[in-house]
Amino acid sequence: MSSRFSLSFPGRRGEDDPWFRIGSVDVNTSLLAALICAVSMFVWAASPSLLEPLVLWPDDVRGGQAWRLVTWPFANAPNLWTVITIAMLWYFGKELERLVGRNRFAILLLLLAVVPGLVGTVLDIPQAGIRPVEIAIFCLFAVEYPNIRFFFGIQAWVIAAVIVGIEVLQLLGLRESDRIVLLFVSLATAAIAGRSFGLLGEQQWIPSLAGHGRSRSGGRSSPRASTSRRSGRDADRVVSVGPWTGPSPADQAEMDRLLDKMNSVGLSETERKRLSELGRRLRGR
Numbered sequence: 001m002s003s004r005f006s007l008s009f010p011g012r013r014g015e016d017d018p019w020f021r022i023g024s025v026d027v028n029t030s031l032l033a034a035l036i037c038a039v040s041m042f043v044w045a046a047s048p049s050l051l052e053p054l055v056l057w058p059d060d061v062r063g064g065q066a067w068r069l070v071t072w073p074f075a076n077a078p079n080l081w082t083v084i085t086i087a088m089l090w091y092f093g094k095e096l097e098r099l100v101g102r103n104r105f106a107i108l109l110l111l112l113a114v115v116p117g118l119v120g121t122v123l124d125i126p127q128a129g130i131r132p133v134e135i136a137i138f139c140l141f142a143v144e145y146p147n148i149r150f151f152f153g154i155q156a157w158v159i160a161a162v163i164v165g166i167e168v169l170q171l172l173g174l175r176e177s178d179r180i181v182l183l184f185v186s187l188a189t190a191a192i193a194g195r196s197f198g199l200l201g202e203q204q205w206i207p208s209l210a211g212h213g214r215s216r217s218g219g220r221s222s223p224r225a226s227t228s229r230r231s232g233r234d235a236d237r238v239v240s241v242g243p244w245t246g247p248s249p250a251d252q253a254e255m256d257r258l259l260d261k262m263n264s265v266g267l268s269e270t271e272r273k274r275l276s277e278l279g280r281r282l283r284g285r
Contacts, residue, residue, distance in 0.1 A: 017102070029106045030093030037086045037130050041078035051075040056117050056127040069117035070110065075128040082129070089134040092141040099144075100197040108193050112136050115189045116182045125178055132183060135163060136190035143191070144199050202270060251278055 021027060027035070043050050056072035057065075076082050097105035112133045120127045142160035149155055164183070171179050194200050196210040254274075 028094065028097055029102045029109065030090050030097045033093070033109055033130075034086050034090035036074050037076050037082075037089070040074050040076045041082065044075075044077050048077070051128075054128070056120055058121045058124045058126065061117070061121045069114050069121070071113075072117060072127045073113050073130045073133045076130055082131075085131050085134045089130060089137055092138050096137065096141055096144070096194075096199070099199060100194075104197045108190070108197065109133065111189050111193050112186055116185050119185050120182055123178055123181065125182060127182070132186045135167060135183070136186040139164065139187055140190040140194045140199065143203060144194070254278060 025031075040051060040054075052075075053065075054068065054071040054075040056068045061068050076086075093105065093109075096108075100108070116132060117127065119125075139160045142156040146157035147155055150159060164187070167183060168180055171177060171183070191200065191203075191206050192209060195203065195206045195208040200206055
């Protein structure tokens with residue numbers, strides 16, 4: 001029983017490693033954020049005043065309490081929609097984290113707190129709760145995988161548009177139109193940060209702070225990636241001058257990656273075409 005809840009830390013500190021493990025559960029950035037939000041609901045139940053130091057009060061931030069720029073998403077009162085929001089943050093966040101790595105996803109979450117927090121401080125708008133961060137994360141996921149279908153076959157980009165539209169209507173009805181500014185600041189922050197971290201490759205119109213040529217590994221080609229690219233080029237030369245003798249290791253690895261992605265979250269139109277092309281090549285056609 002004790003081993004089920006034992007705390008351990010991985011020996012390595014790679015991008016694919018969790019921050020720590022609780023029993024057999026890997027606690028990465030998305031799960032850690034969701035757990036902190038969940039704990040905050042229990043803290044609120046014990047005493048709502050305990051979460052007050054986390055809330056972004058603009059006057060307090062201007063008075064020197066800068067930590068509120070980071071902590072306001074973790075001030076959550078318990079209700080059903082908060083639980084759904086936290087679950088969505090974890091579910092869609094873990095896929096984005098798988099693509100960009102735990103450190104970059106942590107930076108993304110930090111930016112989604114600090115940038116809207118600074119704007120809210122300037123515009124004198126108090127903030128609390130994880131909902132704006134979750135909406136930005138889901139919309140980033142939906143732009144990365146726009147054609148994935150959810151319930152009733154509705155595509156991800158449609159659901160994201162509906163969520164944003166309902167949020168805007170709700171804020172207009174509550175006469176809190178200034179919060180619409182913060183909503184779009186969060187969406188813009190997620191898009192630019194995601195593009196800079198290697199996501200949204202098909203959305204060339206979104207600016208990238210890291211430049212268009214930067215890869216998801218930080219802009220530096222690893223020896224393994226360089227070897228794979230050289231293997232691919234060498235295989236192409238062999239095919240052009242002699243009979244095809246079988247798939248190259250690079251082609252097989254790419255096809256395996258695309259098949260795994262298709263089974264987990266689906267593929268974009270470009271990725272589906274690439275998968276079909278690799279299938280024909282691997283069948284010798």
